[in-house]
Amino acid sequence: MAKPINIQNEKPLYMQVIDTIHARISQNFWHQGMMIPSENELAKELGVSAGTVKKAFSALVHDGILFRRQGKGTFVAGPDFSKSFFRFFRYNAATGEPGELPGSKILNMAVTQPTPRAAEILNISKKTKVIKIERIRTLGNVPIVVEDIYIPYKLFKGFEALNIEDELLYPIYSEQFSTPIIWADEYMQSDTATSKTAELLEIELHAPVIKLERIACSYSDTPVECRFSIGRGDQFRYHIVIR
Amino acid sequence: MAKPINIQNEKPLYMQVIDTIHARISQNFWHQGMMIPSENELAKELGVSAGTVKKAFSALVHDGILFRRQGKGTFVAGPDFSKSFFRFFRYNAATGEPGELPGSKILNMAVTQPTPRAAEILNISKKTKVIKIERIRTLGNVPIVVEDIYIPYKLFKGFEALNIEDELLYPIYSEQFSTPIIWADEYMQSDTATSKTAELLEIELHAPVIKLERIACSYSDTPVECRFSIGRGDQFRYHIVIR
DNA sequence: AAGTGGTCTAGACCACCAT
DNA sequence: TGGTGGTCTAGACCACTTT
Numbered sequence: 001m002a003k004p005i006n007i008q009n010e011k012p013l014y015m016q017v018i019d020t021i022h023a024r025i026s027q028n029f030w031h032q033g034m035m036i037p038s039e040n041e042l043a044k045e046l047g048v049s050a051g052t053v054k055k056a057f058s059a060l061v062h063d064g065i066l067f068r069r070q071g072k073g074t075f076v077a078g079p080d081f082s083k084s085f086f087r088f089f090r091y092n093a094a095t096g097e098p099g100e101l102p103g104s105k106i107l108n109m110a111v112t113q114p115t116p117r118a119a120e121i122l123n124i125s126k127k128t129k130v131i132k133i134e135r136i137r138t139l140g141n142v143p144i145v146v147e148d149i150y151i152p153y154k155l156f157k158g159f160e161a162l163n164i165e166d167e168l169l170y171p172i173y174s175e176q177f178s179t180p181i182i183w184a185d186e187y188m189q190s191d192t193a194t195s196k197t198a199e200l201l202e203i204e205l206h207a208p209v210i211k212l213e214r215i216a217c218s219y220s221d222t223p224v225e226c227r228f229s230i231g232r233g234d235q236f237r238y239h240i241v242i243r
Numbered sequence: 244m245a246k247p248i249n250i251q252n253e254k255p256l257y258m259q260v261i262d263t264i265h266a267r268i269s270q271n272f273w274h275q276g277m278m279i280p281s282e283n284e285l286a287k288e289l290g291v292s293a294g295t296v297k298k299a300f301s302a303l304v305h306d307g308i309l310f311r312r313q314g315k316g317t318f319v320a321g322p323d324f325s326k327s328f329f330r331f332f333r334y335n336a337a338t339g340e341p342g343e344l345p346g347s348k349i350l351n352m353a354v355t356q357p358t359p360r361a362a363e364i365l366n367i368s369k370k371t372k373v374i375k376i377e378r379i380r381t382l383g384n385v386p387i388v389v390e391d392i393y394i395p396y397k398l399f400k401g402f403e404a405l406n407i408e409d410e411l412l413y414p415i416y417s418e419q420f421s422t423p424i425i426w427a428d429e430y431m432q433s434d435t436a437t438s439k440t441a442e443l444l445e446i447e448l449h450a451p452v453i454k455l456e457r458i459a460c461s462y463s464d465t466p467v468e469c470r471f472s473i474g475r476g477d478q479f480r481y482h483i484v485i486r
Numbered sequence: 487a488a489g490t491g492g493t494c495t496a497g498a499c500c501a502c503c504a505t
Numbered sequence: 506t507g508g509t510g511g512t513c514t515a516g517a518c519c520a521c522t523t524t
Contacts, residue, residue: 012511012512012513013512013513014512014513038489038490038491039490039491040489040490048513048514049513049514049515050514050515050516051512051513051514051515052512052513052514054491054492055512055513057491062305063486064486065486068490068491068492069490069491069521069522070490070491070492070520070521070522071489071490071491071520071521071522071523072490072491072521072522072523073489073490073491073522074490074491079485079486080485080486081485083483083485084483084485085483182486183484183485183486184484184485185482185483185484185485186482186483186484186485187480187481187482188480188481188482188483189451189476189479189480189481190433190434190451190452190453190476190479191433191451191476192435192449192450192451206435206449207435208432208433208434208435208451208452209433209451210433233432233433233434236432236433237430237431237432238430238431238432239428239429239430239431240326240327240328240428240429240431241426241427241428241429242322242323242324242326242327242426242427242428242429243306243307243308243322243323243425243426255492255493255494256493256494257493257494281508281509281510282509282510283508283509291494291495292494292495292496293495293496293497294493294494294495294496295493295494295495297510297511298493298494300510311509311510311511312502312503312509312510313501313502313503313509313510313511314501314502314503314504314508314509314510315502315503315504315508315509315510316503316508316509316510317509317510
């Protein structure tokens with residue numbers, strides 16, 4: 001499995017350890033939430049000192065790949081969707097009163113063919129069957145985002161029969177279809193509402209909207225889902241600190 | 244200066260070292276670009292081991308506060324504006340041919356009074372004099388962003404007489420007015436063009452735009468500049484990776 | 487009691503930079 | 506040649522968790 005740690009290699013040992021851990025996770029030898037060997041065990045296995053393994057672990061913890069619990073062990077983390085742009089909708093939920101629960105309403109779900117862009121992203125032909133999910137995401141019954149989601153039928157056979165109203169999709173991908181999302185790419189642009197999206201989001205025609213595209217990948221960087229989302233511009237505010 | 248490192252303190256030593264370094268930078272005892280003492284020197288001064296100082300330095304390098312050069316020393320970094328949203332304009336500069344130089348054209352510069360929002364951000368009264376700069380930023384002569392910038396007159400006396408066409412402002416703040424920018428806050432929203440911005444940006448009325456607000460701070464977290472920018476939506480695309 | 491991660495130390499060797 | 510950061514090791518002590 002992977003390349004063994006090599007003292008002759010010009011690359012520092014702790015970086016080789018990082019590469020080894022990355023490889024084991026992406027090959028699903030170690031999976032999300034699983035406890036991995038302790039510093040001492042891995043150091044013995046790889047033939048380096050415990051301090052070197054600790055340095056590699058620390059870097060991976062900082063990057064959000066692993067997390068550690070004192071007295072328990074070191075574990076594989078999942079992707080952190082609090083980094084997603086979705087987090088920045090409804091920034092002005094001033095009062096935060098109850099009833100402000102997130103939800104999702106399914107408009108349509110069907111086995112069909114992908115759009116050219118979806119086929120390109122999923123790296124499949126335009127004739128390959130996909131499941132298309134159209135849904136509206138809400139906060140406290142206010143429509144915030146409308147989105148089209150495409151997943152390959154081959155990987156998600158039977159998904160189209162599930163009741164996914166108000167459900168999170170990624171736990172279903174992982175638990176019922178053995179396809180965990182390891183990481184994702186998101187792109188954001190500014191746009192204005194078409195008549196269809198204006199109606200669904202209950203805003204004016206040509207009102208400002210945020211357009212999102214997400215590519216979500218599983219093992220071996222295989223893209224397994226793409227989303228095209230349109231969010232209400234008046235409900236979105238992004239913040240960044242520059243240091 | 245600051246609290247000395249204390250073995251009795253419940254806080255780990257390397258964190259106390261981090262706090263000490265933060266304090267010395269924000270009090271301008273160590274300034275941007277300056278070489279700070281080596282691991283060994285600082286370890287001796289603070290009464291901890293070199294490894295502890297190394298750990299503190301590493302964390303600060305990761306956070307972009309310091310940078311290190313093998314054989315030379317450790318230096319205080321400035322804020323990294325490649326993190327700014329401005330970086331994501333003109334993403335589709337496909338060819339990257341020459342003539343694609345960034346520039347800025349001054350529309351107006353005057354000593355005046357702040358808007359209510361600017362006064363609030365700069366933490367001054369509405370009667371306090373400020374310098375207002377209106378400019379257009381371009382890429383290859385194409386207008387990309389139009390912005391209003393407010394800086395307190397008290398700190399920047401004489402700025403209004405400078406020729407700042409095509410100049411970067413922050414080096415001028417730092418070198419000519421002893422007011423370096425240490426960090427900044429940026430907010431982004433989607434909007435549509437007003438008739439004035441449409442004309443300046445050479446786009447249609449109500450076309451999508453990106454609205455930015457930046458608060459830039461100097462020593463002791465004092466806000467010294469605020470910017471209100473409107474950018475062409477068709478020239479903007481933001482990307483994020485979720486892991 | 488045994489195993490885990492978290493902190494801290496001391497020291498070695500190397501590559502790089504200035505002089 | 507001496508000082509700097511970069512890597513790597515070995516070991517100590519502590520706090521926390523599980524058995």
